[in-house]
Amino acid sequence: GQNIDQPTEMTATEGAIVQINCTYQTSGFNGLFWYQQHAGEAPTFLSYNVLDGLEEKGRFSSFLSRSKGYSYLLLKELQMKDSASYLCAVMDSNYQLIWGAGTKLIIKP
Amino acid sequence: IAGITQAPTSQILAAGRRMTLRCTQDMRHNAMYWYRQDLGLGLRLIHYSNTAGTTGKGEVPDGYSVSRANTDDFPLTLASAVPSQTSVYFCASTASGGTGELFFGEGSRLTVL
Numbered sequence: 001g002q003n004i005d006q007p008t009e010m011t012a013t014e015g016a017i018v019q020i021n022c023t024y025q026t027s028g029f030n031g032l033f034w035y036q037q038h039a040g041e042a043p044t045f046l047s048y049n050v051l052d053g054l055e056e057k058g059r060f061s062s063f064l065s066r067s068k069g070y071s072y073l074l075l076k077e078l079q080m081k082d083s084a085s086y087l088c089a090v091m092d093s094n095y096q097l098i099w100g101a102g103t104k105l106i107i108k109p
Numbered sequence: 110i111a112g113i114t115q116a117p118t119s120q121i122l123a124a125g126r127r128m129t130l131r132c133t134q135d136m137r138h139n140a141m142y143w144y145r146q147d148l149g150l151g152l153r154l155i156h157y158s159n160t161a162g163t164t165g166k167g168e169v170p171d172g173y174s175v176s177r178a179n180t181d182d183f184p185l186t187l188a189s190a191v192p193s194q195t196s197v198y199f200c201a202s203t204a205s206g207g208t209g210e211l212f213f214g215e216g217s218r219l220t221v222l
Contacts, residue, residue, distance in 0.1 A: 004151065031209060042199060042213035043152075087152070091209055096167075099151030 002026045004100035006088050011106045012078055020073045020086050020103045028093020034062050034073045035087040037102065043087055046073070075105075083107045111135055115200050115214035122190050122221050130185045130217045132200035140203045141183040142167075142211070143175060145196040152199065158183055190221045 003025045012018040024032070031050040035043040049055055049064035049071060061074040073086055085102040092098055113134040122128050134141065139160045144152040154167030158177040172194060174186045183202075187194055200214040 008149075033209070033211075035211075042215050043211070044213070045210045048210065089152075095209070096154065097152075097209070097211070099153075101149055101151045 002090075002092060002098045004088055004090060004098055006086075006100040006103045008101070009104045009106065011108060012075075014078055014080060014107055014109050016078050017074065017076050018078060018105065020075075020088075020105065022071045022073070022088035022100060024069050024071070024088070024090045024098070024100075026090045026092045026098055029066060030091040030093065030095055032062075032064055032071050033089045033091070033097070034071075035089065037085045037087060039084070046086075078107050080107050080109070113200055113202055113212055113214035115198075115217050117217060118215065119218045120220070122219060124191055124221055125189050128187045128190055128219070130187075130198055130200075130219070132183045132185070132214060133181050134183075134200075134202045134212075134214075135181065136202060136204070136212065137180060138202035138204050138212070139180070141177065142201045142203075143173070143183070143185045144199045144201065145169065146199060146216075147196050155185065155198075187219075190219075192221045195219060195221045 006022045034046040037043040047062040054063045059076045064071045085104045087102045088100040089097045116131045142157045143155040153169045155173050156175040158164045161180045198217045201211040
């Protein structure tokens with residue numbers, strides 16, 4: 001079956017760096033997405049990786065290793081507003097998105 | 110304001126009643142989707158439509174139906190609601206040929222008693 005694994009919850013300190021991991025097993029691969037979802041709100045797009053390597057976008061970076069079925073989202077200079085759930089999703093060979101359950105990130109002052 | 114609009118934002122419904130969740134987008138996106146989100150689970154695809162006039166079943170289609178009469182509208186109907194359909198429902202759309210980035214509506218919180 002298809003599976004996306006990510007930690008359920010993480011805690012970090014304001015101003016620090018946190019890495020949220022995602023491992024996947026899917027039938028085919030057509031890209032990996034990270035979305036941010038604040039409590040009670042809709043998910044919003046953060047990043048898309050289809051080739052191996054690091055994609056940097058401001059304070060957020062996303063890394064992909066297709067051979068290892070692994071990605072991470074790196075958040076730098078954490079701010080209180082970064083408290084949210086972070087969803088990892090993989091597009092399979094049928095171009096359907098398979099979603100992880102999300103990682104709830106708690107930022108403490 | 111461009112985007113996706115869902116209605117209602119919240120609804121309490123008696124079991125056995127019929128309910129339609131509305132979704133409208135003004136971005137002229139071809140593909141539209143309905144997801145449900147439950148605590149501890151990832152987003153699960155209910156139904157999708159790749160273009161106006163076509164629909165397809167997702168991971169959890171039972172008890173739900175959709176229609177796509179035009180590009181903008183993609184309503185989701187629960188013919189006879191059951192308590193297990195209590196969830197938050199998100200409508201989403203994407204432009205064909207893009208990276209697949211999804212744009213989501215604000216969600217509809219449905220409680221079936």
